[in-house]
Amino acid sequence: MSFPQVPVFDLRLEEDDVQAVLDVYRSGWLTMGPRTAEFERAFAEHLGAKHAVAVSSCTAALHLAYLAAGVGAGDEVIVPAMTFAATAAAVVYCGATPVFADVLGPHDLALDPEDVAAKITPRTKAVTVVHFAGYPAAVRELRALTDAHGLALIEDVAHAPCATVDGRALGTFGLAGAFSFFSNKVLACGEGGLLATDDDDVAALARSLRSQGMTSGTWSRHTGETETYDAVGMGFNYRLDEPRSALLLSRLAKLPRGVSRRRELTRAYRARLKDLPGVIVPYDDAAVEHSTCYVLPILLEDASRRNDVRTTLRDGGVQTSIFYPAVHEFTAYRERFGTPSLPQTEYVARAEITLPLHLDMDEAVIDRVVTALAEALR
Numbered sequence: 569m570s571f572p573q574v575p576v577f578d579l580r581l582e583e584d585d586v587q588a589v590l591d592v593y594r595s596g597w598l599t600m601g602p603r604t605a606e607f608e609r610a611f612a613e614h615l616g617a618k619h620a621v622a623v624s625s626c627t628a629a630l631h632l633a634y635l636a637a638g639v640g641a642g643d644e645v646i647v648p649a650m651t652f653a654a655t656a657a658a659v660v661y662c663g664a665t666p667v668f669a670d671v672l673g674p675h676d677l678a679l680d681p682e683d684v685a686a687k688i689t690p691r692t693k694a695v696t697v698v699h700f701a702g703y704p705a706a707v708r709e710l711r712a713l714t715d716a717h718g719l720a721l722i723e724d725v726a727h728a729p730c731a732t733v734d735g736r737a738l739g740t741f742g743l744a745g746a747f748s749f750f751s752n753k754v755l756a757c758g759e760g761g762l763l764a765t766d767d768d769d770v771a772a773l774a775r776s777l778r779s780q781g782m783t784s785g786t787w788s789r790h791t792g793e794t795e796t797y798d799a800v801g802m803g804f805n806y807r808l809d810e811p812r813s814a815l816l817l818s819r820l821a822k823l824p825r826g827v828s829r830r831r832e833l834t835r836a837y838r839a840r841l842k843d844l845p846g847v848i849v850p851y852d853d854a855a856v857e858h859s860t861c862y863v864l865p866i867l868l869e870d871a872s873r874r875n876d877v878r879t880t881l882r883d884g885g886v887q888t889s890i891f892y893p894a895v896h897e898f899t900a901y902r903e904r905f906g907t908p909s910l911p912q913t914e915y916v917a918r919a920e921i922t923l924p925l926h927l928d929m930d931e932a933v934i935d936r937v938v939t940a941l942a943e944a945l946r
Contacts, residue, residue, distance in 0.1 A: 573885030574933055577752045578926040581815075588818040592811045599786055600779070604813040608762075610820055614730075615737040617745075617764040619771035622813060623778050626726045626748030626761035628806040630658035632777055633744035633763055634694065636770040637720035639664045643693040645722075648679045649896040649913045651698045655724050656895050660904075664693065668896040670910040671700075674848045674867050677916060678705035685713055694720040699728040699738050701891070702754065702860030703851050707733055707741045714742075722746065725764075727862040729755045730827045739764045744774075749816055754830070754860045755823055757812040778806035829927050830861035836931050837864050837923070840938040846870060846945050848919075863891055864925040866941075871919035873945075878921060880944035886937050889922040 592603060604622050612620035623629050639645055641663035647656050649668040656666035669683045677700040684695055695714050697705045707723065714721040721742035725731075728738045729747055739745025744767070749760035763774045779785055781801030784794040834856050841849050848867040851859070868874055878888050894917035896907055923937055 571882065571885060572887035574887060574924050574929075574937060575926070576887040576889045576922060576924045578928050579751060579756055580928060582822075585815055585818045588814040589811045592814045595810075598810050600807040600813075601786070601810050603810045603817060604808055607813045607817045607820070610817060611747075611762060612764065614820065614823075615740055615745075615764055617737070617740050618766040619764065619768070621763045621765075621771055621774040621778065622808040623761045623763060623774070623806040624808055625654075625759055625806075626724070626746050626750070627654040627658055628778070628804070629744075629746035629761040629763040629774075630654060630696075630722070630724065631661050631804075632774045632806065633722045633746055633765075633770075634658055634662050634664070635777065636765075636767075636773050637694045637722065637743055639693045642691065644689060644691040645694045645696060646684050646687050646692060647696045647895075648698050648700075649894045649910050650677055650700065650892060650916055651724065651895060652726070652892060653895050653898065655696055655698060656901065659696075665691075665905060666895075666901070667692070668901075668905075668908055668910060668913075670912045671916060673912050674916060674919070675850055675852075676703075677701065677850050677865065678703065679710065680912070681706050681709045681713055684710065688717055688719070692717070692719055694722055694743075696722040696724055697742070698724040698726075699731060701850070701865055702728040702731050702862035703855050704728070704731055704733045704738055704858055707738065711741050726750075726753065728860045729753075730823050731860045732858050740766065743767060744770055749812070754827065754862050755816065755819055757815045757819070760808050760812050760816065762808075773801075776801055777803040779803060780805065826927055827860050830925065831856050831859070833925060833929055833934065834859075834861040834864060836934050837925070837938070840934060841866065844938070844942060844945070846873075847941070861925070863889075864923045865891055865920050866923060867916060867919040868921065868945075869919075871915060874919060874921060877941070877944045881937075881940055884940045884943075886940050887924060890917075890920060891922045892920075893917055
């Protein structure tokens with residue numbers, strides 16, 4: 569039988585999603601235009617944010633957010649090492665240095681505010697918080713900390729496009745929030761991202777720099793709104809195209825329903841995992857209600873067993889992943905910045921296993937995964 573029988577992630581598009589993309593191809597207008605603008609308006613309303621600027625990736629959104637925060641050569645940005653490499657890489661794009669901070673521990677994989685406070689220096693320009701697995705980090709505490717030091721707070725919201733703290737959407741607490749629409753994300757279109765902000769200047773900068781610093785785009789010239797353009801900054805090609813925008817717009821309406829189902833599946837997993845010896849399940853049951861439940865991470869108490877456990881699961885047809893190897897231990901970062909001691913992150917990076925979680929699962933599949941995991945641990 570082919571592997572995997574139970575994939576770690578699966579994406580099924582509905583017929584209206586496909587039709588939305590076909591309509592764009594038949595329209596003859598493929599580059600950034602009216603559907604992108606419509607998606608931006610819809611996503612801003614979804615968040616309760618003033619501005620939403622669609623871009624080519626979350627990496628692009630992070631880069632623009634850092635530039636908007638004034639990050640440049642000689643500056644430092646405090647970031648978690650328990651994240652995808654882009655969170656730190658976009659700091660390097662600005663000529664600045666990522667300073668890696670630890671996570672709280674095995675029961676909360678988000679940035680530790682106390683470690684952040686200890687790493688603030690006169691060179692610190694911003695702090696980036698990642699809402700890991702879609703669970704809200706200590707964003708209010710971090711905002712108070714950054715405000716006290718005159719720093720920008722940037723939210724990496726790649727995992728959490730429909731998560732809240734006290735009813736307020738993640739991605740709206742800092743100067744800017746960076747979202748991902750990569751293929752395996754909760755709201756996916758293949759490749760894509762978005763910068764959300766309530767700051768008019770940040771939004772204007774992002775809109776300019778995403779398209780080579782130009783004062784007008786192709787669509788406005790096509791419609792006759794403008795006749796020519798100037799380049800007022802050294803920008804980038806960070807545009808999002810119309811087929812992806814149409815797909816996002818179609819799928820956005822289904823996002824709350826999808827997140828609700830993810831929460832149901834996560835609760836079913838947690839009920840089956842809670843008494844499994846040798847396994848730590850991060851976060852608590854109450855946190856599920858405010859999370860997008862992007863992935864289902866577990867930690868092995870004995871990290872040395874991870875490879876064997878994953879191999880046994882694979883042999884049983886169950887695919888797993890690792891979220892994430894620690895960024896500060898990657899070769900490119902060790903060679904440039906050294907390797908700080910981050911004991912909590914290092915344990916998590918060696919002990920974490922990401923179990924399958926997607927909308928086409930049911931409780932019978934969860935039973936199969938947990939049974940296979942129990943057998944692997946034995």
